Amino acid sequence: MNEDYVSILESQEDKFMGTRSCYRMRIRIANLKWFERALLIVGLILVGISVTTYVSGRIYSQWEVARFHAGIVYPAGQESSWLVNKKPVDFSLWSRQRIEAYEATYNERIDKPLALLKMDKLRLEVPVYEGTDDLVLNRGLGRIVGTAHLGESGNVGIAGHRDGFFRGLKDVSVGDTLEIETVTGTQTYIIDWIRVVGREDVSVLKNESGSALTLVTCYPFYFVGSAPKRYIVHASLRDKYNTQNEPAKASLQATASGTKENTQ
Numbered sequence: 001m002n003e004d005y006v007s008i009l010e011s012q013e014d015k016f017m018g019t020r021s022c023y024r025m026r027i028r029i030a031n032l033k034w035f036e037r038a039l040l041i042v043g044l045i046l047v048g049i050s051v052t053t054y055v056s057g058r059i060y061s062q063w064e065v066a067r068f069h070a071g072i073v074y075p076a077g078q079e080s081s082w083l084v085n086k087k088p089v090d091f092s093l094w095s096r097q098r099i100e101a102y103e104a105t106y107n108e109r110i111d112k113p114l115a116l117l118k119m120d121k122l123r124l125e126v127p128v129y130e131g132t133d134d135l136v137l138n139r140g141l142g143r144i145v146g147t148a149h150l151g152e153s154g155n156v157g158i159a160g161h162r163d164g165f166f167r168g169l170k171d172v173s174v175g176d177t178l179e180i181e182t183v184t185g186t187q188t189y190i191i192d193w194i195r196v197v198g199r200e201d202v203s204v205l206k207n208e209s210g211s212a213l214t215l216v217t218c219y220p221f222y223f224v225g226s227a228p229k230r231y232i233v234h235a236s237l238r239d240k241y242n243t244q245n246e247p248a249k250a251s252l253q254a255t256a257s258g259t260k261e262n263t264q
Contacts, residue, residue: 089102090123090124093167093168094163094164094167095163095164097163098138098161098163098164101134101138101164102138102139102164104138105135105138105139108135108139110129110135110136110139111129111130113127113128113129113140114128114129114130114143114150114182115127115128115150115151115180115181115182116128116180116181117141117158117178117179117180118178118179118180118181119168119172119176119177119178119179120177121171121172121176122168122169122171122172124165124168126140126141126160126165127139127140127141128140128141128142128143128150128158128180129141129142129143130142130143130145131143131145132144132145132159137159137160137161137164138161138164140160140165141158141159141160141165141166142158142159142160143156143157143158144157144158144159144205144216146205147205147207147214148207148211150180150182151182151184151187152211153209153210153211154207154208154211154212155205155206155207155208155212155213155214156180156211156212156213156214157205157214157216158213158214158215158216159215159216159217160215160216160217161217161218162217162218162219162221162227162231163221163222166215166217167217167221169215169217169231169233170221170231172191172194172233173191173194174191174192174193174194175190175191176190176191177189177190177191177235177238178191178213178235180213187211187237188237188238189212189213189235189236189237189238190235190236190238191233191234191235192234192235192236193234194231194232194233194234195232195234196219196229196230196231196232197229197230197232198228198229198230199218199227199228199229199230201230204216204230204232204234210236210237211236211237212234212235212236212237213234213235214232214233214234214235215232215233215234215235216230216231216232217230217231218230218231219231
């Protein structure tokens with residue numbers, strides 16, 4: 001009798017342990033399913049953030065390009081020709097901090113761009129503004145005050161962030177071309193030298209008799225903290241103004257002529 005009783009107890013204990021084991025297994029499976037759902041939700045959120053960043057950057061950059069072109073008088077039938085080659089901002093080389101700084105400028109007011117700088121090799125089309133304050137350099141590129149003005153002869157200094165629009169300069173070479181588009185037309189420049197200088201060396205910005213662009217950014221490109229040097233890309237004018245924006249050029253010349261007559 002005692003043996004039968006013990007056997008019954010052991011059988012019940014085995015059933016209890018089996019039930020307990022099944023219960024634990026169910027809890028583990030439920031936890032794994034919850035973890036999988038959590039990972040899926042996090043993944044969808046990250047994808048959403050990436051898509052939003054890309055789309056907003058694309059839309060905003062194209063809006064800035066459109067705002068620049070709004071000041072250009074195109075020949076009949078060419079009003080929308082610039083739409084064909086619009087280039088969205090490519091954030092692939094940018095630092096996370098620079099992307100956030102760029103996005104923070106969306107609601108900031110800023111003067112219209114002076115020009116657009118284009119480099120087909122880098123798939124770059126970026127507005128150039130006046131000055132080099134934080135807002136300007138977070139939004140685009142800036143003409144360095146004290147250097148020649150865009151569209152005039154002399155050496156035009158243009159600054160940009162090494163972890164933003166100008167990070168691609170690490171991949172340019174002597175002989176590459178770039179364009180500056182202003183309301184009076186488009187000028188083509190060819191890169192004739194590249195060098196690294198100390199941060200205090202401003203000799204690279206000295207004025208020149210011809211027409212040149214000097215692109216300036218910090219160096220090394222992936223240095224953490226305040227970069228100790230400057231990366232300089234110098235380009236000289238290759239072609240004169242084209243005739244695409246001739247009506248705008250004529251309008252500006254007429255305005256300048258009228259102003260001159262009124263002051264005499």
